[in-house]
Amino acid sequence: MENVTLHDLKTRLTEVSDLSNVNYLLGWDQSTYMPEGGGDARARQMALLGRLAHERFIDPAIGRLLDSANGDLSEDDAALIRLVRRQYERAIRVPAAFVAEMEAHLAKTYNAWTAARPANDFARMRPLLERTLEFSRRYAAFFPHAAHPIDAFIEEGDYGMTAETVARVFAELRAGLVPLVSAIAAAPPISDQPLRRGYSGDAQLAFGLPIIRAFGYDFARGRQDLTHHPFMTKFSNGDVRITTRFREDDLGDALFSTLHEAGHALYEQGINPAYDGLPLDSGTSNGVHESQSRLWENLVGRSEGFWTHTYPSLQTAFPTQLSDVSLDQFYRAINRVQPSLVRVDADEVTYNLHVMIRFDLEMQLLDGRLSIAD
Amino acid sequence: MENVTLHDLKTRLTEVSDLSNVNYLLGWDQSTYMPEGGGDARARQMALLGRLAHERFIDPAIGRLLDSANGDLSEDDAALIRLVRRQYERAIRVPAAFVAEMEAHLAKTYNAWTAARPANDFARMRPLLERTLEFSRRYAAFFPHAAHPIDAFIEEGDYGMTAETVARVFAELRAGLVPLVSAIAAAPPISDQPLRRGYSGDAQLAFGLPIIRAFGYDFARGRQDLTHHPFMTKFSNGDVRITTRFREDDLGDALFSTLHEAGHALYEQGINPAYDGLPLDSGTSNGVHESQSRLWENLVGRSEGFWTHTYPSLQTAFPTQLSDVSLDQFYRAINRVQPSLVRVDADEVTYNLHVMIRFDLEMQLLDGRLSIAD
Numbered sequence: 001m002e003n004v005t006l007h008d009l010k011t012r013l014t015e016v017s018d019l020s021n022v023n024y025l026l027g028w029d030q031s032t033y034m035p036e037g038g039g040d041a042r043a044r045q046m047a048l049l050g051r052l053a054h055e056r057f058i059d060p061a062i063g064r065l066l067d068s069a070n071g072d073l074s075e076d077d078a079a080l081i082r083l084v085r086r087q088y089e090r091a092i093r094v095p096a097a098f099v100a101e102m103e104a105h106l107a108k109t110y111n112a113w114t115a116a117r118p119a120n121d122f123a124r125m126r127p128l129l130e131r132t133l134e135f136s137r138r139y140a141a142f143f144p145h146a147a148h149p150i151d152a153f154i155e156e157g158d159y160g161m162t163a164e165t166v167a168r169v170f171a172e173l174r175a176g177l178v179p180l181v182s183a184i185a186a187a188p189p190i191s192d193q194p195l196r197r198g199y200s201g202d203a204q205l206a207f208g209l210p211i212i213r214a215f216g217y218d219f220a221r222g223r224q225d226l227t228h229h230p231f232m233t234k235f236s237n238g239d240v241r242i243t244t245r246f247r248e249d250d251l252g253d254a255l256f257s258t259l260h261e262a263g264h265a266l267y268e269q270g271i272n273p274a275y276d277g278l279p280l281d282s283g284t285s286n287g288v289h290e291s292q293s294r295l296w297e298n299l300v301g302r303s304e305g306f307w308t309h310t311y312p313s314l315q316t317a318f319p320t321q322l323s324d325v326s327l328d329q330f331y332r333a334i335n336r337v338q339p340s341l342v343r344v345d346a347d348e349v350t351y352n353l354h355v356m357i358r359f360d361l362e363m364q365l366l367d368g369r370l371s372i373a374d
Numbered sequence: 375m376e377n378v379t380l381h382d383l384k385t386r387l388t389e390v391s392d393l394s395n396v397n398y399l400l401g402w403d404q405s406t407y408m409p410e411g412g413g414d415a416r417a418r419q420m421a422l423l424g425r426l427a428h429e430r431f432i433d434p435a436i437g438r439l440l441d442s443a444n445g446d447l448s449e450d451d452a453a454l455i456r457l458v459r460r461q462y463e464r465a466i467r468v469p470a471a472f473v474a475e476m477e478a479h480l481a482k483t484y485n486a487w488t489a490a491r492p493a494n495d496f497a498r499m500r501p502l503l504e505r506t507l508e509f510s511r512r513y514a515a516f517f518p519h520a521a522h523p524i525d526a527f528i529e530e531g532d533y534g535m536t537a538e539t540v541a542r543v544f545a546e547l548r549a550g551l552v553p554l555v556s557a558i559a560a561a562p563p564i565s566d567q568p569l570r571r572g573y574s575g576d577a578q579l580a581f582g583l584p585i586i587r588a589f590g591y592d593f594a595r596g597r598q599d600l601t602h603h604p605f606m607t608k609f610s611n612g613d614v615r616i617t618t619r620f621r622e623d624d625l626g627d628a629l630f631s632t633l634h635e636a637g638h639a640l641y642e643q644g645i646n647p648a649y650d651g652l653p654l655d656s657g658t659s660n661g662v663h664e665s666q667s668r669l670w671e672n673l674v675g676r677s678e679g680f681w682t683h684t685y686p687s688l689q690t691a692f693p694t695q696l697s698d699v700s701l702d703q704f705y706r707a708i709n710r711v712q713p714s715l716v717r718v719d720a721d722e723v724t725y726n727l728h729v730m731i732r733f734d735l736e737m738q739l740l741d742g743r744l745s746i747a748d
Contacts, residue, residue, distance in 0.1 A: 021415070021419065022419050025399070025400065025403060026399065033407075035595055035596055035613055036595075037592070037612030037613055038595070038613030040610075040612065040650075041395070041610030041613065041651065042613070044392060045395065045610075219409065220410050222409055225407070235415065235419075236419075237415065238409070238412050238413070239411055239415065241409075
């Protein structure tokens with residue numbers, strides 16, 4: 001039987017998790033169905049939920065319960081205590097008022113972005129992004145022992161990693177990838193014209209759903225909606241949702257983002273339901289999470305074997321566009337690699353380069369070598 | 375300039391309102407898009423938010439702030455203090471633990487209903503409904519001064535009314551309505567066959583939206599989604615949503631429920647945006663609210679003038695079904711009155727009878743003269 005300390009601790013942790021999960025629902029609604037008039041109040045509501053979750057987590061009572069939760073713990077409970085202790089020691093460094101202020105700013109920035117995006121209005125976003133950077137610097141300053149400000153963020157998502165270890169890994173990857181990308185760029189170009197022939201959005205979405213169902217994504221515990229940027233979000237062990245978008249002139253956009261987000265979701269849907277409401281009900285790190293999304297998007301979803309099986313039904317779904325395109329042409333088109341500023345062709349190689357570039361940029365932004373205006 | 379007491383009070387009230395409004399979003403999501411796997415955690419999350427909102431509202435600090443918020447108040451601020459004082463005196467009678475327990479039960483009941491409804495399984499619902507009744511009795515017992523247990527609920531929604539005043543109003547209405555309904559039932563029956571000719575759901579929904587836009591419903595501050603039962607819900611002054619449903623064999627179902635819920639929403643969208651986040655940002659009573667929904671549904675939406683203007687476009691939208699139906703036939707069909715167990719023909723007359731019957735049943739359930747099994 002569970003002892004009183006552990007029971008009390010789990011009750012408190014479930015409240016904290018639920019407040020966070022409710023906040024994720026506010027964010028999901030914000031980017032799927034919320035009318036624009038709801039934006040200001042939504043920013044305020046998200047800030048409130050963020051602050052309440054944080055306040056309840058940094059309650060000294062949680063620290064005391066963690067101290068007394070020793071003795072004869074099950075393996076799961078020991079893992080819970082270990083994880084929560086780590087998160088708690090970090091969280092108590094960050095004041096609740098800061099969390100509320102930052103959450104409100106981020107929600108306000110999101111609202112501005114929804115208006116600035118169609119107008120391509122960077123000038124409107126720049127002061128907000130500068131403020132975001134300022135929040136990031138202030139956040140990093142709560143962890144003064146870190147060798148680089150970015151460590152505060154890496155540690156959050158990938159426990160045990162630092163700027164130094166990431167830089168080492170990336171240096172090794174860069175040595176292999178840069179010549180590889182150059183060689184690809186020097187080779188005869190591959191045509192992705194077959195992907196750009198005009199595909200109805202509804203038909204694209206209808207094609208993707210049975211594929212992720214076959215991968216194992218459980219629609220009784222999730223659903224897919226449309227957003228500007230695809231993402232995976234989770235409100236409980238039994239409610240793990242994904243989003244996608246489509247472009248009629250790019251067959252790959254919806255399809256591979258669906259496979260990608262389903263990869264994240266499969267990882268989350270696979271977690272033991274007994275962990276529902278506890279911090280254990282979450283992937284172990286950003287790195288492992290991304291490995292799962294890319295496993296399904298690329299290692300499966302861009303493989304020859306997968307398309308040998310799947311291509312006939314794609315041709316049936318889009319006969320006018322694909323009847324004259326061979327499996328090999330299609331397979332090459334979806335694996336086309338091209339250097340670009342952002343990840344347009346969501347390939348392993350360009351992605352890894354992209355992560356490296358972003359990591360480098362973020363480091364420079366945080367330590368002041370670079371500004372948003374650059 | 376606003377004084378410190380008033381500012382502090384409004385800050386606290388906005389947090390309470392936001393927690394309630396977030397809970398309404400959880401409910402909206404539960405009945406629109408939530409996958410069934412999300413049900414259990416959602417019940418827990420709604421109970422948590424309900425308890426937090428209640429706890430924060432019954433904080434003795436709110437009572438002290440209300441006591442000190444005197445002096446030179448604007449008309450709006452005086453109205454705020456008057457309303458909040460009334461709500462506060464009621465709320466402090468109800469323990470937060472009771473609110474959490476009841477919210478969890480109601481969300482669980484909703485989840486069971488979504489499974490029981492398609493299976494038409496009343497046996498499954500009965501113990502849950504008995505428990506709901508028990509919660510209602512316990513709730514009523516927090517107001518022991520009331521002449522009848524139902525007064526605790528009437529007072530909540532229609533300040534100043536009691537079972538006695540409602541019974542008096544209904545007695546008067548009954549005297550006029552019962553002979554009226556009998557006379558209608560004795561008259562030659564009116565055919566509603568034209569409404570039952572098979573109407574595609576999408577086309578029905580597409581027809582309703584421009585009508586409520588013309589009524590003044592602002593889609594930048596709202597939206598319509600599908601649910602089992604239509605309702606209006608509000609997450610902030612700028613986000614007032616409605617839901618509807620459709621039946622292919624009943625043209626009136628979606629259309630009049632859309633007009634009805636838009637009536638509720640117009641009332642809420644018309645509130646001064648300066649009240650956003652405060653208890654003033656809400657209709658004044660259930661009775662006034664229903665008067666607004668029925669104004670648009672019936673006095674406008676079932677009137678000859680409205681359909682003289684609108685019927686040609688309905689015929690254009692559904693030519694195969696309506697080209698041989700005259701305006702007069704259509705007008706009579708949508709105004710057909712028929713005695714029924716539940717409100718199927720959502721007409722003023724049957725509605726008022728229905729409310730009377732429900733009021734009577736609810737009184738008998740609460741004072742124990744009737745049980746759920748009856």
